[in-house]
Amino acid sequence: MTDQATRAAGPAPSPQRAARDVPDVPKEPVFTTQDLNIHYGSFHAVTDVSMEFGKNEITALIGPSGCGKSTVLRCLNRMNDLIPAARVSGEVRYHGIELYGPKIDPIEVRRRIGMVFQKANPFPKSIYDNIAYGPRVTGMKVDNMDDLVEQTLRRAALWDEVKDKLKQNAYGLSGGQQQRLCIARAIATNPDVVLMDEPCSALDPIATLRIEELMAELRELYTIIIVTHNMQQAARVSDRTAFFTVKVNETTGDRTGGLVEYDRTTKIFENPSDQRTEGYISGRFG
Amino acid sequence: MRQSGRTRIAVDAARAGTESLERRGIDVKGELFRAVLLLCISIGIVMLATLLAYVIVAGWPRLDLSLFTEMPSTRDPNTSGFLPAIVGTLYVMIGVLVTTVPIGVSAAIYLEEYADSSKWYNRLIEVNIQNLAAVPSIVFGILGLAFIVRGPWGLGFVAFAGSLTLMMMVLPTVIIASREAIRGVPSTLRHASLGLGATRWQTVSRQVLPVSLPGILTGTILAMSRAIGETAPLLLVGATTFVRFLPEGLFDGAYSVITVQIFQWAMRPQEEFRTLAAAGSIVLVALLLLMNSVAIWLRNKYSRAY
Numbered sequence: 001m002t003d004q005a006t007r008a009a010g011p012a013p014s015p016q017r018a019a020r021d022v023p024d025v026p027k028e029p030v031f032t033t034q035d036l037n038i039h040y041g042s043f044h045a046v047t048d049v050s051m052e053f054g055k056n057e058i059t060a061l062i063g064p065s066g067c068g069k070s071t072v073l074r075c076l077n078r079m080n081d082l083i084p085a086a087r088v089s090g091e092v093r094y095h096g097i098e099l100y101g102p103k104i105d106p107i108e109v110r111r112r113i114g115m116v117f118q119k120a121n122p123f124p125k126s127i128y129d130n131i132a133y134g135p136r137v138t139g140m141k142v143d144n145m146d147d148l149v150e151q152t153l154r155r156a157a158l159w160d161e162v163k164d165k166l167k168q169n170a171y172g173l174s175g176g177q178q179q180r181l182c183i184a185r186a187i188a189t190n191p192d193v194v195l196m197d198e199p200c201s202a203l204d205p206i207a208t209l210r211i212e213e214l215m216a217e218l219r220e221l222y223t224i225i226i227v228t229h230n231m232q233q234a235a236r237v238s239d240r241t242a243f244f245t246v247k248v249n250e251t252t253g254d255r256t257g258g259l260v261e262y263d264r265t266t267k268i269f270e271n272p273s274d275q276r277t278e279g280y281i282s283g284r285f286g
Numbered sequence: 287m288r289q290s291g292r293t294r295i296a297v298d299a300a301r302a303g304t305e306s307l308e309r310r311g312i313d314v315k316g317e318l319f320r321a322v323l324l325l326c327i328s329i330g331i332v333m334l335a336t337l338l339a340y341v342i343v344a345g346w347p348r349l350d351l352s353l354f355t356e357m358p359s360t361r362d363p364n365t366s367g368f369l370p371a372i373v374g375t376l377y378v379m380i381g382v383l384v385t386t387v388p389i390g391v392s393a394a395i396y397l398e399e400y401a402d403s404s405k406w407y408n409r410l411i412e413v414n415i416q417n418l419a420a421v422p423s424i425v426f427g428i429l430g431l432a433f434i435v436r437g438p439w440g441l442g443f444v445a446f447a448g449s450l451t452l453m454m455m456v457l458p459t460v461i462i463a464s465r466e467a468i469r470g471v472p473s474t475l476r477h478a479s480l481g482l483g484a485t486r487w488q489t490v491s492r493q494v495l496p497v498s499l500p501g502i503l504t505g506t507i508l509a510m511s512r513a514i515g516e517t518a519p520l521l522l523v524g525a526t527t528f529v530r531f532l533p534e535g536l537f538d539g540a541y542s543v544i545t546v547q548i549f550q551w552a553m554r555p556q557e558e559f560r561t562l563a564a565a566g567s568i569v570l571v572a573l574l575l576l577m578n579s580v581a582i583w584l585r586n587k588y589s590r591a592y
Binding site: 077079082084107108110111112114115117119121122123124133134137138182185186189 | 402404472474475477478479480481482483484485488492493496497
């Protein structure tokens with residue numbers, strides 16, 4: 001399936017500005033971090049991040065390479081656990097529960113907090129099995145898997161493009177469709193939060209717009225946190241934006257990532273209070 | 287049209303450039319190197335072809351159905367066959383297969399997916415698997431005799447004792463090949479699965495193993511090929527050179543295998559028995575080729591799905 005065919009199949013995407021009125025601080029925080037520090041071995045990757053992520057909002061994490069934005073994202077569903085040398089200190093609260101508490105099962109955490117990766121990574125199985133995988137492994141009670149698959153694909157605005165080839169291998173889809181399939185797969189288990197790690201960085205502009213539209217729709221049902229290198233994307237889709245940067249210790253020369261400014265997206269892009277934020281979004285550095 | 291000075295210079299330069307692109311004689315070193323490489327590969331192929339041709343010519347007169355249906359006989363080479371040895375080989379190989387694959391693949395999964403390689407005992411295991419692969423097969427035969435046939439296990443001289451001995455020998459091959467196959471599975475697949483809330487075991491059994499299956503299969507075939515052609519360790523654990531009856535089962539009764547039977551015939555002075563040995567070799571080679579073909583077919587069938 002080529003991208004051309006994809007374009008013909010769906011409605012023409014239209015760029016839309018998602019600016020919504022959101023309160024100054026999140027009314028109902030899903031995540032709260034307090035003095036979050038993340039180390040990889042002896043490398044201090046992220047220093048002292050304190051912020052709140054609002055329910056049913058899209059929060060964008062932006063900043064130059066090495067600023068720790070992806071690291072923070074991965075720490076929210078304990079994907080950092082997969083890196084043996086990673087160590088998290090400080091507080092990460094999810095609906096008030098300490099995520100790194102001794103009794104917390106990372107697998108249960110990931111069942112509630114889904115993730116979409118930079119490169120589309122569908123399973124080498126049929127489209128149907130890709131969607132059904134999450135419900136199957138989590139032991140979700142499903143009355144009719146066919147209905148669930150259809151519902152999920154409709155929610156991800158992919159149904160019309162794939163309904164005739166559900167049994168075909170997902171690798172036959174175009175890059176953009178594969179990534180939307182990955183988003184669909186992530187929401188099939190009906191998670192609370194969807195984390196997205198640069199989900200559009202490998203896609204063309206049209207596929208990117210499709211995903212942005214999809215995110216705007218999904219916001220009604222899920223809390224979305226997205227890491228992006230694309231500032232226009234952050235401005236287009238997000239309600240709040242957090243700007244991270246690399247901070248260099250004057251005396252030791254050690255580099256570490258940290259949060260500079262976190263506010264409503266309109267505020268960050270129209271009237272940032274920190275000079276570094278202004279420099280970054282106006283393209284002067286980073 | 288008159289050319290300006292600058293244009294002429296440009297044209298000259300372009301022509302000089304084109305000329306330097308043309309071939310300058312023959313690249314002697316390059317050609318020589320290619321010839322040497324070709325020679326090396328032909329040595330291998332010619333040897334294999336000669337061997338096959340020799341065995342086929344020598345064994346052809348006895349290559350008939352009675353080879354597969356008759357018991358061996360020292361009195362009459364013309365009606366003597368390989369039946370007990372063929373059945374014995376099948377018994378032994380089935381035993382090797384059902385023990386080696388689960389143990390080898392499980393060990394590979396542990397080392398790749400679960401073991402923390404910073405722990406000393408995991409590193410020790412790893413080094414010793416490499417060492418095990420280099421142990422001469424006769425040593426496994428002695429080990430099998432001491433621990434499996436006699437000693438703590440005391441199975442006696444039965445086909446399964448031969449299976450276990452060969453299993454020890456081919457296990458490292460299966461483990462190493464399976465590890466390679468598992469390592470070849472992209473980590474993005476694991477992350478996708480774990481990110482959906484799958485457990486480690488679900489991730490391994492539903493994503494990693496199916497994708498690495500073709501590689502594991504290839505390693506298993508190689509291991510089986512090595513085991514089926516093995517003679518020395520089996521001589522020690524009771525693949526008796528001469529049985530005129532079929533093995534009663536994996537755990538009962540004396541057995542023989544094709545390689546040992548060939549060895550037995552080849553030792554005899556009479557020309558007829560040598561012919562018989564050659565005919566047995568053809569059967570062995572054919573069996574090997576058949577096994578490999580089935581495995582390659584299986585592998586292609588699975589890899590086409592992805």
